Amino acid sequence: MHILVEPSFKTSHWCSQYIKGITWQTKRKNMPVEIHTDIQFIHDPSFDDTHVIMLGSSLSWASNYMTRLYAAGIRPIVLSIANYQKMFPFATFIAMDYDDASLKLMKYLRSKGCTRTAFFAGDQKSSTDMQKKLNFLQSGGSENDVYPYANSMREICDKLIARIGEYDSVLCANDVSSVVLMRRLLNLGYKIPEDIRIATFGDTVLSNLEVQNVAMARVKSVEAGKLSISAYRMLKSNPAIASLSLLLHCDILDSNGKTTDIRLEHTPPTLDSYPKTNFFSDPDVEKVLLVEKLLSGCDKLDISILREVLNRESYSKIAAKLFIAENTISYRIKKILSLAPDKTKDEIFSLLAQFLF
Numbered sequence: 001m002h003i004l005v006e007p008s009f010k011t012s013h014w015c016s017q018y019i020k021g022i023t024w025q026t027k028r029k030n031m032p033v034e035i036h037t038d039i040q041f042i043h044d045p046s047f048d049d050t051h052v053i054m055l056g057s058s059l060s061w062a063s064n065y066m067t068r069l070y071a072a073g074i075r076p077i078v079l080s081i082a083n084y085q086k087m088f089p090f091a092t093f094i095a096m097d098y099d100d101a102s103l104k105l106m107k108y109l110r111s112k113g114c115t116r117t118a119f120f121a122g123d124q125k126s127s128t129d130m131q132k133k134l135n136f137l138q139s140g141g142s143e144n145d146v147y148p149y150a151n152s153m154r155e156i157c158d159k160l161i162a163r164i165g166e167y168d169s170v171l172c173a174n175d176v177s178s179v180v181l182m183r184r185l186l187n188l189g190y191k192i193p194e195d196i197r198i199a200t201f202g203d204t205v206l207s208n209l210e211v212q213n214v215a216m217a218r219v220k221s222v223e224a225g226k227l228s229i230s231a232y233r234m235l236k237s238n239p240a241i242a243s244l245s246l247l248l249h250c251d252i253l254d255s256n257g258k259t260t261d262i263r264l265e266h267t268p269p270t271l272d273s274y275p276k277t278n279f280f281s282d283p284d285v286e287k288v289l290l291v292e293k294l295l296s297g298c299d300k301l302d303i304s305i306l307r308e309v310l311n312r313e314s315y316s317k318i319a320a321k322l323f324i325a326e327n328t329i330s331y332r333i334k335k336i337l338s339l340a341p342d343k344t345k346d347e348i349f350s351l352l353a354q355f356l357f
Contacts, residue, residue: 001026001232002049004065006056007037009080013176013204014221018055018079021225029229039065042072051092051235053077053228059127066091075235075243077228080221082127092231092244094224098128098201101217101250102135104262105171105199108215108252111262114169114197117141121149121156121177129173132201136171149173153180161188168196175202178214193255201250217250224248291355294339294348302332309333310353 003022009015019035026033034041041047052069054076056062062081069076070090077092109117119136122129133146145167147160160170161184172178178200182192190196192213199215203222231244254260279285298306301322308318315326340348 001031001033001053001229002041002047003033003035003053003055004039004069004076005035005037005054006058006061008058009056010037012057014057014080015055017203017221018225018228021222022053022228023225024222025226025229029233031229039068042069042074049074051075051077051232053079053232054081055079056081057123057128058125059130060125062127063088077231077235079224079228080128082131090243092235092246094227094231094244094246095128095248096201096219096224096250097247098131098217098250099135100247100264101201101219101252102132102171103139103264104252105201105215105217106136106139106141107262107264108254108260109169109171109197109199112169112193112197116145116167117169117171118145118147118160118163118167120147120160120170120172120181121153122146122173123149126173132171132173141171149177153177157181157184161185164190164196170196170198172198172200175200175204175214175216178202179204182214197255213255215255216253218253219250220248287351287354290340290343291351294336294352297339298336302336305329305332306336306352306356310349310356 001022003019005015023033042052050073052074054062054065054069057080059081062078066076066078066088070088075090075092076088077094078088079094081093082095082098106117117136119133119141122133124130136146137143147156149156157180160181164185170178170181172181178198182198185192185196192198197215198213199217201217201219203219227246227248231246235241235244252260252262280289295303301324304322305318308321313321315329318324318329319326337343337345337348343351
């Protein structure tokens with residue numbers, strides 16, 4: 001089992017959590033694991049695999065190496081990158097359901113009376129952060145209230161704090177940035193969540209132990225790591241599967257650290273504008289589907305018998321020609337006819353004759 005890791009991501013907390021899950025699962029399955037930060041390992045004579053797990057945060061890095069792996073006949077299993085399967089149909093994606101989690105955190109903030117929210121510290125190179133930003137905007141947020149991470153946390157904190165009076169809440173891209181922001185605000189005398197509410201995404205020990213006054217979408221990086229091995233084994237044992245797409249549900253915790261059930265409203269799409277068709281009741285379609293049904297359980301001998309019957313040969317001649325008993329012919333014909341009980345024998349033979357032989 002080979003894992004390709006983006007060098008800048010390798011030392012992160014999130015990478016260690018993914019690796020933890022991968023290692024836990026591979027030990028159970030007695031699978032050796034090799035971790036690489038460069039793609040050259042696929043050219044080693046000893047390399048012989050069809051799938052490679054990828055860990056990173058930058059979509060540009062992931063796009064480059066997904067394409068290079070696929071060009072070499074290797075299918076990537078991608079962790080920690082937003083689900084871009086529409087762009088890369090050959091890749092398997094295992095990701096957190098950040099669409100659902102982002103919308104639920106925004107709904108939670110609105111339920112607490114928050115009407116002006118800032119989006120804080122989203123890394124513009126991170127596909128998942130940009131996914132969170134998009135959902136922030138779709139939930140009523142404004143581009144003017146987005147504070148992307150650029151050069152340093154101190155700099156981005158200063159920009160937000162300079163306008164903090166305009167906001168009653170902040171949605172942070174991850175729990176590390178939420179801890180940094182919260183420390184700054186507390187040092188300035190702000191009370192959380194009384195003066196300003198903070199919501200975030202994460203699974204760090206620090207956030208789970210100390211930041212109990214911050215609402216959180218708890219991600220499941222370890223579980224995602226475990227699932228990557230399950231996906232690898234499924235793909236290896238089922239070559240007919242081109243790729244998989246797995247989304248992990250994020251638990252939503254309120255500012256008291258308790259799991260809260262937030263449900264989103266989903267309006268079904270309006271289909272009235274689509275033309276109403278009757279494809280499956282079309283007479284020509286019905287004929288084809290009935291013939292398919294009649295033939296679906298036939299083996300080579302059944303087809304040979306049908307060919308002779310439709311050529312109007314007698315059962316005795318068919319039996320002699322195919323070296324079988326007449327009872328065998330009767331049994332097999334009855335089996336085929338039983339698949340269309342509302343049709344007569346002549347109707348079925350007439351139908352089959354239109355399409356066969």
